[in-house]
Amino acid sequence: MLPMKNKFFGANWKMNLTTSKATDYFKTFEKLFATHSLTHKDIVFFPPMQLLAFIHSQFNQNIKVGSQNFYPQKQGAFTGEVSADMLLEDGISWVLIGHSERRSHLQEQDSLIKQKVLWALENNLNIVLCCGEDLSIRENGQEKTFIQKQLLSALEEVNPSHASKIVIAYEPIWAIGTGKVATSEQIGEMHQFLDHNLSSLGFNTSLIRIIYGGSVNAQNAKEILSIPYVDGTLVGSASLNPKDFFTIIDA
Numbered sequence: 174m175l176p177m178k179n180k181f182f183g184a185n186w187k188m189n190l191t192t193s194k195a196t197d198y199f200k201t202f203e204k205l206f207a208t209h210s211l212t213h214k215d216i217v218f219f220p221p222m223q224l225l226a227f228i229h230s231q232f233n234q235n236i237k238v239g240s241q242n243f244y245p246q247k248q249g250a251f252t253g254e255v256s257a258d259m260l261l262e263d264g265i266s267w268v269l270i271g272h273s274e275r276r277s278h279l280q281e282q283d284s285l286i287k288q289k290v291l292w293a294l295e296n297n298l299n300i301v302l303c304c305g306e307d308l309s310i311r312e313n314g315q316e317k318t319f320i321q322k323q324l325l326s327a328l329e330e331v332n333p334s335h336a337s338k339i340v341i342a343y344e345p346i347w348a349i350g351t352g353k354v355a356t357s358e359q360i361g362e363m364h365q366f367l368d369h370n371l372s373s374l375g376f377n378t379s380l381i382r383i384i385y386g387g388s389v390n391a392q393n394a395k396e397i398l399s400i401p402y403v404d405g406t407l408v409g410s411a412s413l414n415p416k417d418f419f420t421i422i423d424a
């Protein structure tokens with residue numbers, strides 16, 4: 174039997190919403206939230222950087238806030254970057270690492286992703302580590318080899334005692350923002366593969382959540398969340414609408 178884990182729901186806002194729009198968002202979200210009991214669910218918002226502290230101030234302990242980026246150094250001359258200490262002091266306890274948009278638009282390589290993973294975990298941040306293949310890799314049947322390489326590169330030097338601070342997001346690039354969701358079979362197969370690989374790396378997989386991302390919405394969330402080895406979702410576009418994101422969490 175698969176272990177029971179708290180389901181994890183991440184809202185990746187990317188470069189969307191302003192302070193005024195976020196204020197309206199949370200008025201609606203709080204009303205929905207107040208009428209439902211969401212026990213055994215972990216909810217983390219990843220807003221743009223300048224909204225982090227504001228959003229953190231809107232919530233009690235039930236909802237967490239995470240940063241879409243940080244730099245793996247203590248402090249110093251790293252223009253445009255933010256450190257783990259800065260985030261933690263403001264109550265920001267999660268970070269996204271390895272998102273395909275940062276890998277492609279910002280040229281983040283496996284070597285930087287590995288440094289970020291090690292730095293975040295050693296500095297008490299929780300991580301959502303993203304992995305995912307593009308369409309040509311999938312069409313060539315290379316997706317498992319590719320994902321295994323991404324996972325190994327990011328986690329091979331991580332001490333397995335950090336397991337409970339790690340969430341792995343499987344996000345096939347061809348499904349992100351395209352409306353094209355992977356099939357239940359494709360998702361189930363890859364999540365099981367990830368689970369086995371994490372075990373081989375020495376991690377206790379009853380402590381690591383493996384979540385799916387890529388065109389998750391209010392209509393398909395229930396089906397996706399019922400697939401074995403799927404411990405939650407990372408949601409982009411649909412998380413920008415409070416009712417849709419709430420429906421996904423409630424599915």
Ligand code: PGA
Pocket residue numbers: 185344348349350351386387388389407408409410411
């Ligand atoms: P999407 O984005 O839900 O808009 O496909 C998911 C993500 O990039 O994390």
